[in-house]
Amino acid sequence: MHYRALGRTGWKVSDVSFGAWAIGGEWGASDDEESKAALHRAIDCGVNFVDTADVYGGGRSERLVGQVKRERKEEIVVATKAGKRLSPYTAEGHTARNLARFVEDSLRNLGVDCLDLLQLHCPPPKVYYMPEVFGALDDLARAGKIRYYGVSVKTAEEGLKAIEFPNLQTVQIIFNCFRHRPAELFFQEAKRQRVGILARVPLASGMLSGKLTRESKFEPQDHRNFNRHGEVFDVGETFSGVDYDVALDAVEEIRRLVPAGASLAQFALRWILMFDAVSCAIPGGRRPAQVAENCAASDIPALTAETMAAVASIYAAKIRPLVHQRW
Numbered sequence: 001m002h003y004r005a006l007g008r009t010g011w012k013v014s015d016v017s018f019g020a021w022a023i024g025g026e027w028g029a030s031d032d033e034e035s036k037a038a039l040h041r042a043i044d045c046g047v048n049f050v051d052t053a054d055v056y057g058g059g060r061s062e063r064l065v066g067q068v069k070r071e072r073k074e075e076i077v078v079a080t081k082a083g084k085r086l087s088p089y090t091a092e093g094h095t096a097r098n099l100a101r102f103v104e105d106s107l108r109n110l111g112v113d114c115l116d117l118l119q120l121h122c123p124p125p126k127v128y129y130m131p132e133v134f135g136a137l138d139d140l141a142r143a144g145k146i147r148y149y150g151v152s153v154k155t156a157e158e159g160l161k162a163i164e165f166p167n168l169q170t171v172q173i174i175f176n177c178f179r180h181r182p183a184e185l186f187f188q189e190a191k192r193q194r195v196g197i198l199a200r201v202p203l204a205s206g207m208l209s210g211k212l213t214r215e216s217k218f219e220p221q222d223h224r225n226f227n228r229h230g231e232v233f234d235v236g237e238t239f240s241g242v243d244y245d246v247a248l249d250a251v252e253e254i255r256r257l258v259p260a261g262a263s264l265a266q267f268a269l270r271w272i273l274m275f276d277a278v279s280c281a282i283p284g285g286r287r288p289a290q291v292a293e294n295c296a297a298s299d300i301p302a303l304t305a306e307t308m309a310a311v312a313s314i315y316a317a318k319i320r321p322l323v324h325q326r327w
């Protein structure tokens with residue numbers, strides 16, 4: 001496992017880290033013992049950074065992460081998120097009082113006195129024009145309730161706007177073989193301001209593992225079933241917003257580029273790590289074997305310039321017209 005600086009925080013995080021959405025909910029049934037085993041395996045493999053959120057399974061993901069953290073002696077940095085519990089989900093709901101309330105719940109779920117990193121959870125775009133929201137986060141940091149804060153964003157533009165707030169430490173954004181636009185202006189600016197970048201949905205919801213087919217079935221409570229067309233939340237979060245059949249065709253082309261000894265999932269993660277603005281990729285995992293496979297991506301050799309160019313041309317031909325200007 002290799003480690004990279006997380007912006008200006010002083011933390012060095014595993015470049016392949018752990019995304020804890022699937023161990024909470026919205027990915028069909030999950031088994032808590034298996035989820036904990038997956039988290040333990042990640043730490044055994046050198047993972048020292050976990051991304052979760054208060055809404056993942058109504059606190060279930062945070063509680064599991066907190067339990068495993070207490071069972072280990074290694075220092076594990078936990079990033080969580082707040083905001084999505086607001087109903088209605090408005091910019092105006094992001095008040096100091098509501099944020100403080102969400103933070104107290106996350107502290108309880110995780111069993112800690114101070115959150116390592118609190119991210120606003122894809123807030124409505126108006127929030128980026130409300131400095132008082134970021135002021136409230138500064139107050140929470142001053143009060144010792146959170147160590148640092150960041151945002152999870154939907155678009156590269158939101159990322160550019162977010163990094164104008166001087167105390168913001170991280171931006172979480174979708175970045176993978178099917179989502180190239182963040183690597184344009186946004187990465188350049190984030191790097192210049194030493195803001196950490198968490199690459200989420202790195203496997204395009206499992207599509208970039210190469211295991212899915214036209215016959216694959218997903219449980220009714222799995223967003224890959226119920227949000228295929230953005231029925232419940234932003235379609236960009238499900239298969240990275242790429243039409244299922246188009247994605248399958250592109251995966252077959254990418255598969256030909258995978259070097260001997262690596263899996264397609266490892267290739268997809270290594271592609272992300274080729275961008276030095278990225279602090280870490282946070283693949284979701286709920287089975288120990290998957291997690292071990294993903295962690296090993298940190299150690300595979302750098303991809304060649306020819307391979308990077310080949311991914312870029314597959315993206316340009318098949319994916320770009322569907323996603324590039326949207327996110």
Ligand SMILES: NC(=O)c1ccc[n+]([C@@H]2O[C@H](COP(=O)([O-])OP(=O)(O)OC[C@H]3O[C@@H](n4cnc5c(N)ncnc54)[C@H](OP(=O)(O)O)[C@@H]3O)[C@@H](O)[C@H]2O)c1
Binds near residue numbers: 284291
């Ligand atoms: N708005 C936000 O802030 C937001 C939104 C989305 C995600 N996130 C964060 O980003 C993390 C990662 O994104 P994600 O979980 O949506 O997508 P992802 O990492 O692209 O895909 C994860 C899924 O792919 C499958 N998978 C993982 N490793 C595999 C392997 N080696 N081989 C085969 N299949 C594998 C697993 O599902 P199956 O085994 O069930 O197929 C897993 O749940 C989340 O856990 C969460 O922490 C944040």
